[in-house]
Amino acid sequence: MYIWDVLWNVDEVWQITGMEFGRFLILTAGYSGILIFGALDYIRLSFIFENHNLFHLIPDNVSTLLGKTMKREENYNYIKPIVLALPFAIIFIFPFSIFAAAALIATLGDGAASVFGLRFGKIHFPKSSEKTIVGYIxxxxxxxxxxxxxxxAFDSGLKFIEIIMISLSGAFVFLIIDF
Incomplete structure (x- = not known):
């Protein structure tokens, strides 16, 4: 049962389908995330100017969270966020399922590897690296x-086996890039 069409009859009031409204919500959330990311990165880069930094604008709990996830030398680096954002602009022309998967893998997949690797990782691979096997897994x-x-969620035309194969290839690409 579709709540938007059947239960609420909002499609008759606003003349848009539930799918169109869902896309609007997803894009709004995505662009809001980009705006927040940009604002936080701008504030982070203000760390360079000791007399004019904007760190006091960040709430304490967000500042604590960001401080725990970043090394001190990363406060002065602006190349990595640009290198992360440019490929997103390129893959934005692909179907939304590919864009969403790539963007979330680059952010959440790498974050999961970092958090679990730091918390539970004991065996480093390669030995001279800070990366751990638990982080890779x-x-x-x-x-x-x-x-x-x-x-x-976003590509209903694919069979389940195709989704599994594409997902495995995306996960292996993440491993290759992370290695």
């Missing part, structure tokens, strides 16, 4: 589940 599993969720 967590990143792979997070990337796989993110891709399955994105393709299942």
């Amino acid at each position: 967590a990143g792979f599993l997070a990337s796989f589940s993110i891709a399955i969720t994105c393709f299942w």
Whole structure:
């Protein structure tokens, strides 16, 4: 049962379907996330100017969270966010399921690998690296589940086996890039 069409009859009032409204909500949430990311990155880069930094504008709990996830030298680096954002602009022309999967794998998959690797990782691979086997496994599993969720939710034309194969390839690409 579709709540939008059947239960609420909003499609008759606003003359838009539930699918169109869902896309609007997804894009609004996505652009809001981009705006927040940009604002926080601007504030982070103000750390360079000791007399004019804007760190006092960030709420304490967000500042604590950001401080725990970033190394001190990362406060002065502006290349990594640009390198992360440019591919998103390129893959934005692909179907939304591919864009959503790639964007979420790049952010949440890498975050899961980092958090689980730092918290539970003991064995480093390669030995001279700070990356751990637990981090690789967590990143792979997070990337796989993110891709399955994105393709299942946004691309109804794919068969389940195709979703599994595409998700596995996305997770393996994450592993190759992370290695």
